[in-house]
Structures are given as structure tokens and as C-alpha cells.
Amino acid sequence: MEVKDTAIKESHMKAKLKLAPEKQKNKKRKQKWAFRNNWPLHVLLIPGVILALVFQYGPMAGIVMAFQDFKPWLGFFGSEWVGFEHFRAMFEFDYARQVIWNTLIISVMKLITGIIVPITIALLLNEIYRMKFKRTIQTVIYLPYFLSWVILGGILIDILSPDGGLINNVLGLFGINPIFFLGSNEWFRSTIIMTDIWKETGFNTIVFLAAITAVNPNLYEAAAIDGANRWKQTLYVTLPAMLPIIIVVGTISLGNILNAGFDQIFNLYNPLVYETGDIIDTYVYRVGLIDGNFSYGAAVGLFKSFISLILIVIGYRLAYKYANYRIF
């Protein structure tokens, strides 16, 4: 018995060994063959790769200026190297800490509300029976997503004005004194987050709605038979089914955690609210582009990118572990 078994095993192994090189050869041949046939497609790829190299990777060389005392007329090769001098200056400067702190608060709030609000709206929309009504609402919510902050900035300053702005007029009807949404440090961050929700919610709502439609209807039927009402169905069927997409959306936004929204804040902030509203990007803009302190601006920006990279890696690991989601 035993002998026979080993014999069989051996023969199997032999067969495998025999097969293996042939398979590899085959594979190689196949690849070669594929390339011979597909090379025009690869050639077509070249311009795209070149563009990416030139415009995405080439400019990255500019990072070196964060470690230099960069002078434009001396260029990258002539400027003096200063190592981590600019980073040290950044951490020693109180205001830089304030700016990082503002950025974190605003973007974390945006991250959280940017998931909770669209999910809620998606769930509510999903319960609407009339398709026409549902679609109308969906479109209306989605619409602001297409407007640029440059335009919205002007509109919002008008709407939020304490001098007869729409919102304050409505609040006035309830006997509330005019609120200085864009001019007081107590209100500025909330205003930023609210307006961000208003503009961006539509997009994520659609993503989540798509996830809901993808849920297998059998699950609902089974749950109904087990006596679950709509609420319980939502809680135990819809939400768990949506979890992967929620994690994906959350992961992707995690990489943006130090982007508190330059376009938005730049168009809405003013000296009265620098204390609570000035973020890394607006700060870098003023230091680097307006005042020409290129090296320091680049250092702050690089620091931001570095933290973002770490967060993306963490987010990616988490998503892989808990939602089995892989991008790469």
C-alpha cells in the first residue's frame, strides 16, 4: 500500500516536473507572441506614458527646492543646499501649527459629514417609491457639484451677508439676529463645512445609491419573511451590503485629509477669519506664490504630501484588511 502510494506520488511529481518547464516556455512564447501581435497598441501607449512622465513625474524634481535656498536665477543646480532648514522653521513657527490644526479640523469634519450625509440621503431616496420624484431630487442635489467655487464664492458671500442676505433674512423671520457667517471665527468653519456638504453631497449620494441598487433583492425577501420591517432591513441588509463601498469612499478621502479645499476657502476667507479658516494650501499660496518664498512654500507643501502619503497607505491597508478592497 505504502509503496504504491509513494510510487503514484512520485510519478505525479515527475509529471509535474516534466510539465513545468514546458508550461513556462509556453507562457513565454505566448507573451512573446502577444507582444508581436499587439505592439502597435504598445506604441500607442507611448505618448500617454511620455505625457505622464513629463507632466506628472518631471515636475516632482522641483521638490528639491524644499531642501535648497532656491533662487530662480540660480536654478536647481546653482541654489544653495540648506537641508531641513525650512522644515525646522515651519515647526518652530506657531502660525504654521495653527494652520495645520485648522486644516485637520476642517477636513476631518468634511470627511465625516461627507460620508454620513450622502448615505442618509441615499437611504432616504431609496425609500421613495415614485421614480420621477426621486430622480428630480437626485438631480437637484447633484447640480451644485458642477459649479466652481469661484462662482459659488460670490454667490455665497451675497446669500450669507448679514446685510440683507437671504439666509439672514429667513433667520430674521424667526427673530434671530443676523449672523456673521463668513466674518466670525465661531461660524466660519461650520459655514465652510455646510457649504461643502451642499456642493459635494450629490456626487457621493449617487455612488451610494448605485451601491444600494446592487444589493441582492433576495436578501430583502428573506429578511421580510423573517419579520424585519423597513428600518430593520436597512439596518441589517442595506448598510452591511454598502459597507465595502463606504470603506472605499472613506479610504479615498483619507488621502485628501490635508486638503481642506483650497478653492472653497480661498474664495470665502478674509482677514477676519484667518485664525480659524486659514489652511495649509492657502498659506502655501500666500507664502510661495505671492511672497516668492518658493523654498519654504515647497517645504510646507512637501510635508503635506508626505503626511497624505502615509494616510493613503494606512487607508489602503485598512480597506484591504476589512473590506478586501484593492486598488493595486
Added chain:
Amino acid sequence: MFKKSFALIGITIISMLLIAGCMQKQETETEDGNPIITTVRTLDDGTVFKDGEDVNNNVVTQWAEDELGIKFNTLWTRPNDEQYNQQLRLAMSANEPLPDVFQVTDAQMISDLIESGRVMSIDDAIEEHASPRLKELFEQFPEAFYQATVDGVRYGIPRLSGGNGSDTVMYVRQDWLDEFNLEAPKTIEELEEVMEIFVHEDPDGNGADDTIGITLSAGDVGFGRTNVGDTSFIFGSYGNFMPGLWSEAEDGSIQYGSIQPNMKDALAKLNEWFEKGYLSKEIAIEPEDQAQQSFIAGKSGIIIAPPWAFDYPIGDLFSNNPDAVVKPYALPEGIDGEAGRKGERLMTGSFLFSTEFEHMDKYFEYLDAIYGYTFGESDYFENGLFEGYDYVMQDGDPVYDAAGIEEITGEQKVDPGRYFLPTNVPAIPYQMYGILEEFHETERAPESAYEASLAGREPEYVEAAALVNQQNDIRVENLFTGPPTETMIKSWENLERMELEIFANIVYGNESIDAFDDFVERWKSTGGEQVTTEVNEWYNSVQ
């Protein structure tokens, strides 16, 4: 095999095209032996060409070639200063050959170019080639050269501005004044009385308490840095310094305006006005173009603005309310007749010349020829710039106004002045408003094509220009036109942010007026003192 070589050929052709694109060969002379002058420029949306003309082939380039024997070759254009500077900086860092002649507005870039040694000194060229009237003009405004002066050597020809073109006057709703039998305010106190009535007596007659006294703007750029809604006269009513401007102190040094004692008084006054509702609640939030809406909408009785604002934005008021009457008045004065206003800079940028440029004589010939129009003594522009463009002849007389030209030719009036190298008709500081003042005061007839083109503007505009020119002695100009100093690059963001924050917060009453003293201390100790020293070093080096 065939396919392979085909691919190789393809790739070779593509890369050759790419390389060829980077290596444009430049001719320096035309076939007739005329010099070719290469240049680059901004070309904004306001520059209109007739059909078939473009930046390299138009009535001006043709004229230059025929009359002066200069062929201009504009290598590239960009629609605004920002993109222009960016392109120039790219060209610089790529070590591309510089154009022969080009204008730069950014002081940092001017300094970089001079430091790189690729632009040439023009001291000798002025001496040798500039016409007497150009020399005289240059001698009249030596400060205009400071921007492009290093170690006493001049590298740039300034592109002179109208001097006081964007200095401000007070435009008042005359119909509101008349309604309450008021005189136009001449002092800050009188202004307050008028504003009190404008705010509380419902001058627009709509029964709602929705008017403000005066349209001022600070917005995100800060106090004293806007044209329409300019706040500088309030600071000027208390002393000689303007926020954001470096100007001369009594000891002859130059000092930063925003930390001077007169700021404190003016800010206290602005805060008082803010509390009393004379100002827009959003003075520190709205940018200039949004702040002006209160006046256009007929919700404000006074706006501080340059004379040209009478067309726009003030013109929009008349389409909203045809009965509105707006008149210009001199800026109000403070106690003891103290007055001041922010003055426009004498130049906007400088022309620089590549070291390889060999035809400075031609450049000055060209400059003198186009300046001839502005001087009113020209061999080329007797009736205007170019017939069929900015004027047409009818019965032997030139017609300048747009409507008239359109009626006669059926084509729109086109301003060929914008095709000139300085991107506009060359200006002489104070000259234009000076002429308008004479028109206003003496009703003398225009003596040149240039003057004739100025005549026939709205009387309010002419009066405003006259008022600005009469108050020239109160203007305070920014004397620091050099590149940002070393400490400025390091700490200006911080210094300016502190300033904008404290100014806005004092006006809004979030900080007490005494916080200003604290700000001055902090400003000085966190780099301001050092910046002041450096700015003075620069100032002494260019004089």
C-alpha cells in the same frame, strides 16, 4: 522586419519634430536689411484686431516697417501678467534666448534678470540715442527708473503710467444731497453729518432702513489697497502715511505706512463708522467688485473711486435708476485741513533689453515716434493714430467717438494704441488729467489729435479728473518699487497677515483700538524692523 523599421521611422520623425519645435532659428534682419526686433508681450482680451490682422501683422507693425524700417516679431503672447510672468520665468530657467525687447512688471523678475547678466545696462544708450524730449521726460521722473536700477546702473526703461490715473475722488449722489438740502461734505465731520442722514432718513425712499453712508472696500486685500472704494483718504486725514505703502518720513528715511500712529486714529474712526452703520457690514469680506454693488444698487450715497469709475461701475447705477445724479467732489479733509490719498505708481513695469540686442537706436526712434502722439507733436499722427481705426475723416475733420465712427464706416472703432510695444498709447505721468483739468477750467480747445481724443468725455469724468489733478499735492506714493528684500521673502506673509487681521478686527470691533500698539510692537520685532532697514538700504542704493 518591415513593420519594425516603419515604427522606428515613425518614432524618429516624432522626436525630430519635437526637437525642431524647440530650436527655432531666428533671423536678425529682413531681406531689405531692416533690423528685426523680437519681443514678447501680454495681449489681453481688450485688444481687438480687424479681420486679417494679428499681433505680428497689423497697422502698427506695418507702419513701423514702412516709416521706421523696423520689423517687429512677437514670439509669443499671453493674455495677462500672471501667465506672461510664468512663461517668462520658464523661458529663463530653460536658458532660452531672451527676446530683444520685453516688458516686465514683476520687480523680483526684473532683479533676477539683471542678476543673471542677460539684460543690458541702458545708461549709455539713453545718452546716445534717446531724443531730447525723451531725455527730458526721463529726467523729470527719475524714480520711475528705480525698479530696474542696481548699484546706480539703470537696466530698464520704465513704462510710465498716467501718474494719477487711478487716484481717487469722492462721487456723491447729488439727488440725495438735494433731497435733504445738504452741501457736499468738505471735511470728515461734514461727511459724518451727511452719512448720518443718508443712513437714517431713507434717502432711496423705499421705506426700509437699508442704506449705508459710504461705499468703501477692503476685502481680502486689505485697507488702502483698492481703487474703487479706496479708504486711503481717511488715513490721510490723520497723517502722511497710507496703509500698505512705503513713504518718506520726516527724517528722510522711508517707513511702512501701516504701523504709523495715524493708522490708529483712522481705524478708530472707521470702527465708529462701522458701529454706526455708515459702512457695509462686509467691508472686510467683499472684494472690490462686490463692494461696489451697494452704490450701483442705489443703497449707498457716496463712493470713493478714480475718475474712470464714472463709466463703470457708476454707469451701471444709471441703468438701474435713470433719475440718479452723481457728482464728483474733492476728497474730504481732516482736522486742520490735513489730507492725503494713495497715489498710483509712476510706472507699471520696465522694458528690458537682451545683451544680444544691437539696435537700441531703433528702439528709441520707435519710442520717440509713438510718444510723439502723446506729446502732441508728431510727424506721423496728425489727426489721430491710424485712420479707419481710432478715427475717421468726414468732410476734412476727424471723428473720434465710437458711435460716430460706426455710423460712418459701419465698422467698430478699434484702438491701435494697444498694438504698440507698451501695450497702450504711451503715457506721461499727470499729463492726461492735466489736460482734462485745463479743458474743465478754461474750456480751451484741443490742440492735438491726442487732446482731441480726450475731449468729448462725460463732463462728470472731466470734472473728476480735474479734481484729482488739483489735489495732486496730497498724494502719497509707494516709494518701494524694488524686489522683495531677503527678510521680506521670509517674513512678509506673517507681517502682512498680522496687519490685515488687526485692521479688520479693529474696524469690526473685535479688538480694542489699543491692540494696535501691540501689533506695531509685534510687527517690528518679528522682522518688520529688519525689513525697514533693508528697504532703506535699497532706496539709498538706487537714488
